[in-house]
Amino acid sequence: MIRAWLVMLLFVSSLSWAAQSSYEFDSDAQRESFNRLTAVLRCPMCQNQNIADSDAMIAHDMRRKVHQLLQDGKTEDEVIAYMKARYGDFVYYEPPVTIGTIWLWLIPLIFIACATIIVVKRRKPQVSADMAEQLAKADEILRQDKS
Amino acid sequence: MKKTWLVVIPVMLFVLVAAFLYSGLSSDPRQLDSQITGQPFPEFLLPDLMEPEKNYTQAALKGEVTIVNVWGVWCVTCAVEMPYLTHLKETEGVRFVGLYFDQDLDPDNGTKTLNRVQQEVTELLSRYGNPYAFNIFDVYRDTSLDLGVTGAPEHFVIDREGIVRMHHVGDINERVWMNKIGPLYQRLTGREEQNAQGAGR
Known part of the structure; x- marks a missing residue:
C-alpha cells in the first residue's frame, strides 16, 4: 500500500515540476499563450525537448523571452517568427511546406x-x-x- | 515484363532508402543553419565586463575584422581554446572580442555578484592567456539570443562593415583555423593578396 502511494507521489511531483513557473501574466489568455508557445517551440540545445520541458540554459532564456514578448503585446505568430528569425525553422515543431x-x-x-x-x-x-x-x-x- | 518490375521496383526503393539513410549517417543534427550569417550584427547596448560604467554598441565591432567569441568561465571548452586564441592574437594579430555571459548569474534570481564574476574571469585569463581586445557583458543574454547562440563557445566572424560572415559553433583549434575560419579571415582582412604579392616578388 505504502509503495503504491509512493509511486503515485512520484507522478504528482513530476507533474508539479512541469507546471512550475515563476512568471506572472496579465491575463489567463496570456498564460495559455505562454503554455502553448513553450510547448511548440523546440530547444536548440537538447533537441528532442520543447522549451517548456528543457532545463537547458538556452531554454530558460527562450522562456523568459517568450514571456517578455507576450508582455510587450506580441501575438503568438509574432513570437514564433521572432524565434525562427534567430534559430531557424528548426525551432518550431511545425515544419514549413x-x-x-x-x-x-x-x-x-x-x-x-x-x-x-x-x-x-x-x-x-x-x-x-x-x-x-x-x-x-x-x-x-x-x-x-x-x- | 511484369516479373522484371517486381524485381526492379523493390531494388530501386532499397537503393533510394539506403542512399537517404547513408547520407543521414554523416549529418550532424546539432548543425543548425545559422540565421545571422550575412546579416548585420544585432543592435545592442551592453557594458564592459571589467568596467561596467563603460558601454558598447554594435559600432564597437566595426572598422576592423573581428571575431566575437561567446564564452563564460563555467565553460570548459572555452578555457581549452584560450591559449590557441591568444596565440592567434599574438602571431596573426586577430582581434577577438569576448561576448561574455554567465550561467549562474540568472537575471531573475541571481546568485552570483558581478565582482565574483570579474574575479573568476581575471583568474582564468591570467592562467590561460587573454586573447580579448575587450569583453562585452551580455547581462540578460539577449544579444546571445539575437545571434542564435545555443551554448559556448561560439564564434562570429564580423567584417569591417559589421556584417556577420561566419557563425562557428564550437572551439577554434588549429584544424578549424586552418580549414574553416583562417581562410575567410585572411580574405576579409585582405592579407591573402598581400601574401600572394609577396610570394610573387
Missing part, C-alpha cells in the same frame, strides 16, 4: 495510393483452367468426406 519537406506529407499519400492500386488489382486472382479443375476435384472429395 517547401520542396524539401513536402515529401513528409506526400510519401505516405503516395504509398497509400500505390498500395490501394495493388490491392484492388490483386483482389480477383485469375484461376487457370487447370487449377479450376483441381479445385473442383478437391471440393468433391470434401463433400464425400462429410457425407
Whole structure:
C-alpha cells in the first residue's frame, strides 16, 4: 500500500515540476499563450525537448523571452517568427511546406495510393483452367468426406 | 515484363532508402543553419565586463575584422581554446572580442555578484592567456539570443562593415583555423593578396 502511494507521489511531483513557473501574466489568455508557445517551440540545445520541458540554459532564456514578448503585446505568430528569425525553422515543431519537406506529407499519400492500386488489382486472382479443375476435384472429395 | 518490375521496383526503393539513410549517417543534427550569417550584427547596448560604467554598441565591432567569441568561465571548452586564441592574437594579430555571459548569474534570481564574476574571469585569463581586445557583458543574454547562440563557445566572424560572415559553433583549434575560419579571415582582412604579392616578388 505504502509503495503504491509512493509511486503515485512520484507522478504528482513530476507533474508539479512541469507546471512550475515563476512568471506572472496579465491575463489567463496570456498564460495559455505562454503554455502553448513553450510547448511548440523546440530547444536548440537538447533537441528532442520543447522549451517548456528543457532545463537547458538556452531554454530558460527562450522562456523568459517568450514571456517578455507576450508582455510587450506580441501575438503568438509574432513570437514564433521572432524565434525562427534567430534559430531557424528548426525551432518550431511545425515544419514549413517547401520542396524539401513536402515529401513528409506526400510519401505516405503516395504509398497509400500505390498500395490501394495493388490491392484492388490483386483482389480477383485469375484461376487457370487447370487449377479450376483441381479445385473442383478437391471440393468433391470434401463433400464425400462429410457425407 | 511484369516479373522484371517486381524485381526492379523493390531494388530501386532499397537503393533510394539506403542512399537517404547513408547520407543521414554523416549529418550532424546539432548543425543548425545559422540565421545571422550575412546579416548585420544585432543592435545592442551592453557594458564592459571589467568596467561596467563603460558601454558598447554594435559600432564597437566595426572598422576592423573581428571575431566575437561567446564564452563564460563555467565553460570548459572555452578555457581549452584560450591559449590557441591568444596565440592567434599574438602571431596573426586577430582581434577577438569576448561576448561574455554567465550561467549562474540568472537575471531573475541571481546568485552570483558581478565582482565574483570579474574575479573568476581575471583568474582564468591570467592562467590561460587573454586573447580579448575587450569583453562585452551580455547581462540578460539577449544579444546571445539575437545571434542564435545555443551554448559556448561560439564564434562570429564580423567584417569591417559589421556584417556577420561566419557563425562557428564550437572551439577554434588549429584544424578549424586552418580549414574553416583562417581562410575567410585572411580574405576579409585582405592579407591573402598581400601574401600572394609577396610570394610573387
